[in-house]
Amino acid sequence: MIDSLYNSTRKGWLKAFSFIISTVMFISILLFSERFSTHFGGQTPYLVLLVLYGMTILWIHGIGFEIRLHLFKAVFLPIIGYIIVLPSLCYLIFPLFI
Numbered sequence: 001m002i003d004s005l006y007n008s009t010r011k012g013w014l015k016a017f018s019f020i021i022s023t024v025m026f027i028s029i030l031l032f033s034e035r036f037s038t039h040f041g042g043q044t045p046y047l048v049l050l051v052l053y054g055m056t057i058l059w060i061h062g063i064g065f066e067i068r069l070h071l072f073k074a075v076f077l078p079i080i081g082y083i084i085v086l087p088s089l090c091y092l093i094f095p096l097f098i
Helices: 002-008 012-031 033-040 046-063 070-075 078-093
Strands: none
Touching (some): 002 070, 012 046
């Protein structure tokens, strides 16, 4: 099951999307560092680790690193990275609408 989920995201356009989204997330953390630190690291600092974990997953996927072991495919599943990074990116860029 992990192989089928991981192989469904091995398309080229999804890898490019992962690279772009992780780059945009990194830039938005740099640009909105005060907002990121107060909203994500304020009362629950584990959210910062979760966002960095999601961004790491998308960097690994976007660069094109091929994972072979099933355990690491489960840990670095790109779908988990999308679920973590996309809402946090929307929250950083558009805080008034959420």
